[in-house]
Amino acid sequence: MELRSKRRDNAGQGTLTRSLCLVMIIAAALVLTAVGNRANSSAGTVSPRIGYRAPDFTVKTLEGTEVTLGEQLGAPVFINFFATWCHFCKIEMPYIQSLYEEIGDDVTFMIVDVRESGETVKAYFESAGWTVPVYLDSLGIAGAKYNVRGLPTSFFIDGEGVIRDMVIGAMTEARLRQGIESILPTSSE
Numbered sequence: 001m002e003l004r005s006k007r008r009d010n011a012g013q014g015t016l017t018r019s020l021c022l023v024m025i026i027a028a029a030l031v032l033t034a035v036g037n038r039a040n041s042s043a044g045t046v047s048p049r050i051g052y053r054a055p056d057f058t059v060k061t062l063e064g065t066e067v068t069l070g071e072q073l074g075a076p077v078f079i080n081f082f083a084t085w086c087h088f089c090k091i092e093m094p095y096i097q098s099l100y101e102e103i104g105d106d107v108t109f110m111i112v113d114v115r116e117s118g119e120t121v122k123a124y125f126e127s128a129g130w131t132v133p134v135y136l137d138s139l140g141i142a143g144a145k146y147n148v149r150g151l152p153t154s155f156f157i158d159g160e161g162v163i164r165d166m167v168i169g170a171m172t173e174a175r176l177r178q179g180i181e182s183i184l185p186t187s188s189e
Contacts, residue, residue, distance in 0.1 A: 047147040050166060054079075054157045057142035059112055059135035062122050067135060069110070070161075076183035077108045077157040081143055083116055084124040086151040088170035093130060095173040099180060100132040107180060109133055114143045114151065158183045 048055060054077075056070045069077065080096060082089035100109045111134045113121045118136055125134055137143055146155065149168075156165040156179040164182040167175060 048145075048155065048163055048166070050163050052163055054155065054161050054163050055145040057137075057145050059110075059137050059142055060118075061133075061135060062118050064118075067110075069157075072108045072110065073157075073159065073161045075108050075159050076106070076180075076185075077110060078180060078183070079110045079112060079146075079155040079157065081112050081114055081137075081146065081148045081151060081153045083114055083151050084120055085116075089152045092152060092170045092172075092176070093128070093132075095171065095176050097130045097132050098173070099176060103180065104132075106184065110135055112137050112142055114148065115140050154179065156180065156183045159185065 054069060056068055058066050058068045060066055069079070078096075080092075082093070096109070096111065109132050111132050113134060114137050116136070117138075121134055121136060125131075146153065152170060154167045154171065154176075155163055158164050165179040167179060171179070
């Protein structure tokens with residue numbers, strides 16, 4: 001008689017355990033959904049796309065001065081999200097530096113480091129001898145607004161603030177030039 005009673009109790013515990021697990025899974029799903037919705041609402045409901053206005057963001061220079069994308073508009077803007085540990089970022093950065101030296105007066109270059117310290121980024125750029133303007137997105141907020149899921153990711157924005165081209169992954173020099181050409185004003189001669 002005692003054995004049957006224990007079996008019934010054990011059966012009840014198994015059901016209780018499964019029910020608790022199910023409740024925990026549902027609760028976790030609700031929390032993750034709420035967090036995702038909050039992130040999407042702060043980043044805007046539409047991911048940046050070609051032909052649409054570029055979302056504004058604020059980043060800091062290596063010296064700590066805040067800079068917004070909106071302040072840069074009026075001229076074409078090239079944004080490159082990168083990190084010092086990113087292998088493919090290292091491959092394309094010499095092309096970016098070279099083009100910056102060539103046309104940096106005509107296009108605003110914003111190289112945005114995602115979630116690294118200023119000291120790390122400064123040492124990285126100094127050791128490579130790169131002078132292209134670099135900015136810090138310490139919390140990843142600008143990257144989130146641009147739905148950056150991998151590095152490098154680049155956006156080409158015309159002087160009116162419209163995204164004309166974007167590239168996910170490393171670019172060749174030719175592909176970088178193609179993107180820059182898409183945002184340069186057309187000659188009216």
